Amino acid sequence: MRLSLYDVCRCPVGLLLSILCHREVKNRPVDLPEGPLIIVANHLSWFDIPLLAVAIPRRRIAFMAKKEYFHSPVHAFLLRIFGGFTVDRGTVDRTALNLATEALKDNSCALGIFPEGTRSRTLQLQRGKLGAAYLALRGNASILPIGISGTENIRQKYENKTRLLHRPKVTINLGEPFRLPEVKGNPTRKDLASSTETIMRRIAELLPENYRGVYRDNGN
Numbered sequence: 001m002r003l004s005l006y007d008v009c010r011c012p013v014g015l016l017l018s019i020l021c022h023r024e025v026k027n028r029p030v031d032l033p034e035g036p037l038i039i040v041a042n043h044l045s046w047f048d049i050p051l052l053a054v055a056i057p058r059r060r061i062a063f064m065a066k067k068e069y070f071h072s073p074v075h076a077f078l079l080r081i082f083g084g085f086t087v088d089r090g091t092v093d094r095t096a097l098n099l100a101t102e103a104l105k106d107n108s109c110a111l112g113i114f115p116e117g118t119r120s121r122t123l124q125l126q127r128g129k130l131g132a133a134y135l136a137l138r139g140n141a142s143i144l145p146i147g148i149s150g151t152e153n154i155r156q157k158y159e160n161k162t163r164l165l166h167r168p169k170v171t172i173n174l175g176e177p178f179r180l181p182e183v184k185g186n187p188t189r190k191d192l193a194s195s196t197e198t199i200m201r202r203i204a205e206l207l208p209e210n211y212r213g214v215y216r217d218n219g220n
Contacts, residue, residue, distance in 0.1 A: 006053070006060050009081050014054040017047075019167075021154050025055045026173045029144075032058055033177045036104040036111075036141035040132050042125050042203055042211070043114035045151040047170075049079065052112060052146065055172045062103040063112040064096060064131075097135075104139040111135065115199055123152055124213030125204055133195035136180050137187045143199060145175040147206025173206040 017023060039061055041052060049063055065079055079085075085099045103111045113135070115128035136143055153168035180195045187195070204215035 006081060010054060010057070013050050013081075017051060017054060020047075021150070021170045022167045023051065023055075023170045023172065026171065028055070028174055029177070032056075032110075032144070033142035035107065036139045037144060037177070038104070038132060038136050038139075038141045039110050039112045039144045039146060040115050040199055040203060041112075041146040041148050042207065043116055043119045044123060044148060045119065045155045047151045047154050048114070048148055049112075051148070051151065051170065051172060055146075055174070056110070056144075059110045060108060061110050061112040062099070064100060064114075100135055101139060104135070104141055110144070111141070115196065115203075120213070122213070123211060125200065125207065125211060125215050127214055128196045128200040130189075130192040130196050132199055133180065133192045134187065136199075137183055137191070137195060142177045142179055143202075144177045145199065145202035145206060147171075147173040147175070147203055147211070149173075149208055149211055175202055175206050178202065 037059065039052065039056065041048065049065070052063075053061055062085065063079065064085065085096060100111055103109050113132045115132045116126040117129045117131075120126050132143075135141065148171070150168055150170035154170065180198060183191045183195075200215050204212045209216065
């Protein structure tokens, strides 16, 4: 496999992240599933994208990101390095769906999705959107759930310009890959809602209790 800009940049980006934070990757899998793979995680900060790229060294990740990220030159640069493409959250974005489908066909690649659709400003896990479930069922893809905690502290120390030399702890907790129950024919909205609930519960299990939001054990 030829080296890409993604591969070349992963090491220096990893070194930079080591300066910015103390990261811990839990339960790194020995092997990832063969075939189409979707990586799903909660979303606290734009630092989540490079952190996931560094935490999963055996596959490139093509991230689906809201188009607003490309309004920032820094964010846009990082997303392009890590194979990101935009999705218009207000419409059925056919271009984004086609790019996601192509990513799932590439066995050297995984599709990265934040099912909440945007960064959680409260740090609490929000209701998941249906897109990840739709793509997983449509593409017969395995799903790797990940819980991220602590990246909000990287953002906050620079926004507040306090304790700039402090390296906050960031945890990337990798779960067990799984597949959604097979659906005959095109999935209905009920199928997608049920599958989305499964995906979000798997992410919630990997988070500290105070990050689980609507997916706490007593959540409805």
